[in-house]
Amino acid sequence: MNIFDEVDENLFRPLTGINKRKYVDILTLIWERCKRQPLYAIEKSTIFDMVEEYFNGLDEQVEFDIEEEIEGNMTDARSIAGSFIRRLKDTGWIIEKEGEYEEEFKLAVNYKVVPLLKSFQDIINPKITTYKGKLFKIYSLFEHISEQGSPYEGVLKEASEDFDNLNQALRSLSASIEDHINNLTQGKKPEEILELFGKYEENIVVGSYHRFKTNDNLYYYKSSLDDSLDKCESDLFDALILDYMDAEHVDKTEAVLKIKQLITKVRMDIGEMEDLMRNIDDRHIIYRTRAVQRAQFLLLSDGSVKSKINNLLQYYASQIETKEDLYEEDETICYDVFQIFGQNYFDSSSLAIPIKKRRSSPIELMAVIDELDMELVAEKRLKMLEYIRNALTSENVNAFAKDILQGKTAVSISSVFENKPDILPKVIGLYTYSQTSEREYEIRLKDTLAECNGIRFKDFIVEERKG
Structure with a gap:
């Protein structure tokens, strides 16, 4: 299907003329x-x-395209407004609706173009995406999938759509x-750029972006998500199929095939x-490095003494093509400024340091x-x-969990x-290992x-892991 099967073919014409803005x-x-x-509608x-x-508010003379028609005075703001509104209505951006009893007619935004208007706003004012929030939502859905009455529609389908949004x-x-x-x-200025990236590394890369990647987020949740998907393929598979059949009719x-594909x-x-x-890591490093290198180049080309010496060295380097060029007499004006000696060049004023x-x-x-x-030795061995x-x-954490449970179903850690x-320390270990696949207990x-x-710290309940 083409977009113009749904909207007016002239939809974008107002946005291509002299009055597009x-x-x-x-x-x-x-x-x-x-x-x-x-x-x-309003x-x-x-x-x-x-x-x-x-x-x-514009307070300016409005010019019109050939396709635009105006009725009345071309300098009257009301007439101009009517012309623009009519063209938006004729091209399908807005539609006219009859009012209720004793109410005037209304104009409404065509519901079919609402996604386009939202896209315009997203381009002008991009939304701040909370990657951690999106990932935590997916994690939370799967954490309680066993308690969900509709595991397909309420968890698996929702998580799949959230992953689409997150990866996008x-x-x-x-x-x-x-x-x-x-x-x-x-x-x-080059100095400001170098100073900026000194703080940028600490405040942005480590302080925000890096936090999303580390154990508190991406890799912390990954093992739990893998466990939940394993459960979807085993214990919850039948419930997912029944819910899919009910929701999708x-x-x-077909339900078995679709659930497997979705997992x-x-x-x-x-x-x-x-x-x-x-990929974000790689691109981030590339462009940040380029910006710093560009700033350093500009800093060395600012007319200072350091810049001039750098230019002289670059000139000398461009003149050297073979080893023999290093030993030729320098007759340029640079001779009185400084002299360059090849490595291991020995004479009374040699720069090379003898090796002992x-x-x-x-x-x-x-x-x-x-x-x-x-x-x-025995004492050290006991320690x-x-x-x-x-x-x-x-192993020790699992043993500690069994010890405090002592056959009970659940125990509050407090x-x-x-x-x-x-x-x-052992209680901290319980919390730390509560997301690993080797655990023999669960915490709430x-x-x-x-x-x-x-x-x-937050109190939690320890209970034996099922299955």
């Missing part, structure tokens, strides 16, 4: 007033008043990096997200080691075994601290706070 301004005014109204007189006020935003970010760097450096055979797509979306992040050769020396005999203290027992490994404040965060040794 005025038409866009008028469409923006109308859209701002109509976008929150039922049917995108009174006809209100739109005429708005456009008339716009032309009065990342692609836009990758494509816009060059413009972003150019806008940052435009009109700045298809038979079981595969989400896995590929996660992989694409990682590829996009690597190393001499061999006899191998010294090793001192006799005293007999080891076996009690000390090492104790360290291994208390180390925050996945109750474990009673008379045992020294187990705080509570809204209350727990405190131990002066440290406050």
Whole structure:
């Protein structure tokens, strides 16, 4: 299907003539007033008043295209406004609607062109994309998929669409990096550019963008998403099929095929997200490096002494084609400024530093080691075994979880601290390993706070992992 199968073929003609900027301004005014109204419609007189006020504010002579018709005085703002509104209506941007009982006629934005108007606004004022927020939403959906009554429509389908939006935003970010760097450096002196990127690395790259990539975000959620997709292919597969059949009105055979395809797509979306992040890294480094190199070049070409010396050295380098050129007499005006010597050029004023050769020396005999203290060895061995027992490994953390559960279904972690404040490191280990695939327990965060040794944190419940 072509776009002109849906909209008027003359839709874009007002935006191609001599008054294209005025038409866009008028469409923006109308859209701002109509976008929150039922049917995108407001009174006809209100739109005429708005456009008339716009032309009065311009305070300039309006020229017309051949296709534009005007009725009345060509200098009258009301007549001009009527001409522009009629053309927008004739080309399909706005439509006329009958008013309710005893109400005047209304003009409405054509619902079919609403995506275009939104796109115009996005180009002028790009939205700030919260990549972390989008990823956290997907993660949250999958975290509670087992409790969801409609796992396909409420989770899998929604997450797939969110991944489409997230990866599209990342692609836009990758494509816009060059413009972003150019806008940052435009009109700045070389010294300001170098200072800017010194702070840019710390405040933007590490402070914001890097945070999205690290364990708190992308890679932290990835393992959990993989686990949830595994669950979709096993425990939740039948529920997903039934929900798909109910939502899409298809038979079981088609539902099975579509659910498998959708799970595969989400896995590929996660992989694409990682590829996009690597591509963003590469492009970011390239354009940032180019900006810094350009600033350094300009800094060395500013007429200062350092710049002049740099130019002299570049001139000498351009004249050297063979080794023999290094030893020829310099008869240029640069001879009185400084002289260049080849490496390892020896004479009374040589720049080369003589290298002192190393001499061999006899191998010294090793001192006799005293007999080891076996009690000390045993003590160190016990300390090492104790360290291994208390180390925050996945095996020890799983053992700690079993120990505090002691056959119970679930235990609140705040109750474990009673008379045992020294187990705080193990509790931290429980939270740290709660997202790994080797865990034998699950945790659920509570809204209350727990405190131990002066440290406050969100209380959580530990329970045995199912399946």
